Amino acid sequence: MQQRIAVILAAGEGKRMKSSLPKVLHRLCGRTLLGHVLGAVDPLCAEKIVVVGHGADSVRKEFGDSVRYAHQERQLGTGHAVMQAAPLLPPSGLVFVLCGDTPLLTVDVLRSLQVVHEERGAAATVLTSRVPEATGYGRIVRDTAGGLSRIIEDRDATGEERKIDEINTGVYLFEAAALHDALPSLRNDNSQEEYYLTDVLQILLQKGLAVAACVNDWRLALGINDRAQLAEAETLLRARINTQLMLSGVTMVDPETTYVDAGVHVGRETVLLPGTLLLGHTTVGEGCAIGPHTEIRDSVLGSSVVVRHSVITGSVLDDDVSVGPFAHLRPETRLHTGVKVGDFVEIKKSDIGRGSKIPHLSYVGDAEVGCDVNLGAGTIVVNYDGRQKHVTRIGDRTFIGCNSNLVAPLSIGEGAFVAAGSTVTRDVPAEALALGRVRQINKEKMAARFLQREEEG
Ligand code: UD1
Ligand code: CA
Numbered sequence: 001m002q003q004r005i006a007v008i009l010a011a012g013e014g015k016r017m018k019s020s021l022p023k024v025l026h027r028l029c030g031r032t033l034l035g036h037v038l039g040a041v042d043p044l045c046a047e048k049i050v051v052v053g054h055g056a057d058s059v060r061k062e063f064g065d066s067v068r069y070a071h072q073e074r075q076l077g078t079g080h081a082v083m084q085a086a087p088l089l090p091p092s093g094l095v096f097v098l099c100g101d102t103p104l105l106t107v108d109v110l111r112s113l114q115v116v117h118e119e120r121g122a123a124a125t126v127l128t129s130r131v132p133e134a135t136g137y138g139r140i141v142r143d144t145a146g147g148l149s150r151i152i153e154d155r156d157a158t159g160e161e162r163k164i165d166e167i168n169t170g171v172y173l174f175e176a177a178a179l180h181d182a183l184p185s186l187r188n189d190n191s192q193e194e195y196y197l198t199d200v201l202q203i204l205l206q207k208g209l210a211v212a213a214c215v216n217d218w219r220l221a222l223g224i225n226d227r228a229q230l231a232e233a234e235t236l237l238r239a240r241i242n243t244q245l246m247l248s249g250v251t252m253v254d255p256e257t258t259y260v261d262a263g264v265h266v267g268r269e270t271v272l273l274p275g276t277l278l279l280g281h282t283t284v285g286e287g288c289a290i291g292p293h294t295e296i297r298d299s300v301l302g303s304s305v306v307v308r309h310s311v312i313t314g315s316v317l318d319d320d321v322s323v324g325p326f327a328h329l330r331p332e333t334r335l336h337t338g339v340k341v342g343d344f345v346e347i348k349k350s351d352i353g354r355g356s357k358i359p360h361l362s363y364v365g366d367a368e369v370g371c372d373v374n375l376g377a378g379t380i381v382v383n384y385d386g387r388q389k390h391v392t393r394i395g396d397r398t399f400i401g402c403n404s405n406l407v408a409p410l411s412i413g414e415g416a417f418v419a420a421g422s423t424v425t426r427d428v429p430a431e432a433l434a435l436g437r438v439r440q441i442n443k444e445k446m447a448a449r450f451l452q453r454e455e456e457g
Contacts, residue, residue: 003093005176006045007085010034010100011053011072016226022055024100025062026230029237030261030279032062033224036103036237039262041096043107044114049088050100051081077194078170079186082179092177097197099170101224104233104240109220113173116214123178123209124201126151127171129218136225137167138198140213148213150205151198155191166213168198169221178204237262245272258291267303285319294324302337318354336371350381353396365389366408370396376420378403395430404436 014023024034031039038048052059053072060069070085082097089095094117096110109127117125126148128140136154139161143149151168152161182203186195201211224230241262242255249268252258259277260266266284273291278284282296285303290296296312302319310324314331323329323341330348335341339352342359350364353371358364362375365383368391369375379400381392390408394400398412401420412418413430422436 003090004045004096005089005093006041006048006096006098007070007082007089008034008037008041008048008050008067008098008100009078009081009170010059011051011056011075011081011084012101013054013075014101014225017230018227022058023224025055025058026224026227028103028224028230028234028262029241029259031103031263033103034059034063034100036262037098037100037105038063038067040105040107041098041110044110045096049085051085053081077188077192078197079183079195079199082197082200083183083186083195086180086183089176089180091180092175095174095176095179097172097174099223102170102221103224104220104222104236105171106220109216110171112216113171113214116212117173120210120212122173122212123175123204125173125212125214126201127169127216127221128166128213129169129216129221130165131167131218132165134162134165134167139164140166140168142166142213148201148205148211150202153190153192153196153198166215167218169216170223171221172197172201174200178209182207298331299329367392367394369394370398370414372397373400374398375400376402376404380405382407 010024017023017026025032028036041048048067049070050067051070051072053075056071068088070088072081072084113125113127138151138153139157141149141152141161179200182200185203186199188195190196205211219236222233224233238259241260242252242258245260245266246252250266251271254274257274258272261279264278264282267286269286270284270288275293276291277295280298282299284290284301285305287303288301288305290307293309294307299312299315301317304320305317306322308324310327312329315329315333317335318337320338321335326343327341328346332349333347334351336352336354338355340357340359341347344361345358346363348365350367350369352369353373355371356369356373358375360377362379364381366389367381373394382405383389383392392406392408393411395412395414395416397414398416400418401422403421404418405423407423407425410424410427412428413432415431416428417433418424418428419433419435419437422434424434424436428434
């Protein structure tokens with residue numbers, strides 16, 4: 001098999017994004033534009049060279065050494081960009097050239113490009129598409145036999161040529177040897193004084209080397225230039241992700257309002273209700289019911305988990321857990337099997353043991369809670385003394401009465417009972433009853449006299 005390598009052009013500024021962030025680092029369904037492109041070529045090309053220029057440091061920081069880089073000091077055109085990568089390319093083999101701003105490309109499209117390339121025995125093959133609106137793109141001019149005759153840039157095109165609706169997507173497959181041969185002959189004698197990569201095709205045509213064009217669905221090669229196109233691409237990609245999930249056995253009551261990032265896993269028989277967002281590195285098991293109106297980010301959920309109207313970040317929920325409505329789980333929360341977290345509960349960096357319940361109006365932070373514990377309504381773990389966070393340990397089968405303050409650092413032994421309304425500042429031994437509140441006094445027959453005085457006063 002021939003060696004395959006990918007060159008991704010990502011040195012341009014992306015002026016129309018009106019952004020301080022390099023264009024290719026803008027995100028679509030949770031992943032950068034460049035990340036999507038790299039993901040599409042990855043199954044075909046282990047080795048990828050990214051041409052960086054504008055915002056090069058940020059791009060290098062984002063992708064680290066997962067790719068190689070070629071630096072383009074000044075952006076003198078797409079052909080010039082490929083010239084910067086040329087020293088890193090092998091003398092022979094196949095070179096895919098792609099742009100960093102076409103996030104909807106799929107590996108299947110690239111495979112079909114290679115099929116056409118090999119069938120035609122071409123030195124270069126360009127991916128084209130027929131688009132509803134061709135303005136701004138290079139147009140594909142074909143000869144009478146239907147072969148590619150040349151690519152003309154929008155600004156260099158005549159009125160007649162501008163009517164052509166077949167465009168250059170900016171995706172190419174080259175024989176490395178032919179590319180190496182042609183690059184040094186590129187000239188910048190055009191309206192932009194740029195070295196056009198498209199002229200390589202022209203040069204190969206003149207040399208009598210076969211050049212082919214492979215037509216594809218325009219949606220797959222949509223290039224992002226501004227934030228309106230970014231939103232358009234996001235809608236298309238979201239629909240693609242949702243369709244794949246539904247075909248794999250996930251129910252979506254309303255796909256239009258269900259937002260699942262690229263790379264999120266959802267198990268079969270899970271139901272996603274309207275207004276659900278599954279973001280970042282998230283995995284949801286089988287038979288869960290998520291939503292409505294729920295945001296889950298960077299979290300792992302087991303099977304048969306129910307989450308309603310809640311926000312969950314950086315947490316792990318085991319099987320049969322139930323959360324919400326209106327709960328907030330913050331990073332490093334772990335809910336073991338069968339835990340129930342109810343309404344208006346916030347949990348941060350805490351481990352809640354099997355079968356424990358925190359049904360209403362509680363804050364739990366920096367706590368290790370055992371199994372089958374019941375935290376009554378209004379339980380507050382007082383984990384912060386204004387300077388430092390402290391840990392609270394609550395043993396198995398303890399019962400914390402309503403409206404208790406558990407002042408950390410604190411340890412409550414197994415099977416202990418904290419009376420409602422207590423402020424607990426000292427450790428509680430196992431099986432003990434802790435009462436930490438003012439003793440109640442009852443004044444006989446005082447109620448009526450008390451009320452009378454109020455009226456007179
Ligand atoms: C290019 C094509 C055009 C095609 C279109 C598809 C040429 C001459 N024209 O035009 O036929 O229809 O893409 O979107 O190739 N880049 C660099 N360095 C540079 C210039 C560009 O890295 O010096 C990168 C950009 O970051 C971008 C890609 O190359 O990712 C395309 O550049 P862009 O300026 O958008 O090219 P177009 O003028 O749109
Ligand atoms: Ca472009």
